[in-house]
Amino acid sequence: MSPERRAPYRAGNRENRRQALVEAAIDEIAERGFEGLRTREVAAHVGLNVATLHYYFPTKEALIRGVLDEAMRRFRSTLVADGSPADRLRNHLRAVRSLLREQPQVGAVMGELALRSARDPAVARILREMNDVWHRTLRALLRQAVRDGHLASELDSDAVAALVMSTLMNMCLPTFASPERKDQAFRQLERWLGFSGTGAARPAQSLS
Template identity: 25%
Template sequence: MPDTANPAPMNAPSRRKFRREGEERRRQDLIEATLDSVAEHGLQGATLRTIALRAGVTAGLIRHYFPGKEELLQEAYTTLVGRMTEQAKAALVMEDASPRQRLAAFITANLNAPIIDARVFSLWATFIGRANADPALAHAHREGYLGFRNEVEAVVADVLAAERRKADASQLRHHAIAINAIIDGLWIEGCLAGEMFSPGELAAIGIRAVEAELGLAPPKHDPEP
């Protein structure tokens, strides 16, 4: 392979060809390339040149869309968090289903692809590892966590109401914290060592653990006639 990919016949100092993409598209591509780079090489390996290469542009262009690397990373993280919470909550918008079914579906959705995903986990861990030093990161996490937990708490309240059981705010909060922990813990293991579990196993474990936490009677099997 020649040392230049330029097919120009003469060694005229020809420039690289390029296309002008829409602004929003370019920004989106750059953010995606950033997330890819961070997931693959970590924060240290995500250099402007690496990111630009992945996005199919040259490094200088990044400065045209972002004031600096810091801001690019910040926007990339915001995008990631938004995507994660959006996906996680999407499983809750089932109409015409019993609260208990909605809860089970929520757990199942959170413990299978695409939420169980090694790349997303890498990104989450890489960024959250900086939360101590970066208050903005810590704040973003807390927002996402509390939003998630509130969703859980609402479903739990529905489930208990449907079972005609009363629970005060403190009990509700504890249930939500525990259920959140169960989902988070199983999510981590699924992402880190997915092949150690058979398909659907994590979701089954999660549902059982959550229902035990709420003191729900185990569901009946189809009774023998």
């Protein structure tokens, strides 16, 4: 009735709105942790009332579940690549680094989710599934790279995959160390793997 009422905002259908809320929630979690996540704040960041948030997500838990799904989705995208196994491996590592550098909130949220998984079976299940997929993918790539002669044949693909995952995940823990230290750890891993610096894979014999 009154002329100053909000423009209809027809652009956003249900999914757009949900997506916007999830993104706002991710930002909030990255900044304040699950501990500091407030539905009111999330809604406000999208320009909505809290009550409206509950129209899209019945409970806070549901919103968090949305966050979990989105985080998984973004992370999974770093695994998509083509080329030789060695290339795909190298590209994956780089993609993870880029993701964490360009969207630091994703890393923060992953860390929070990892901790939350200790108390929340639903989160635990999803994270575990994702980790299994990730581990299997890495292991397969490592094996193929070994078979292709790009990596040392004695390499324990299971164990190396686990170490790679560990190192990447660690970048999600904020002040575990300075950013430089994280990079050092990461490069050391690459060195041992034979991916020295920017260039092509080093000779396989550098790995055991």
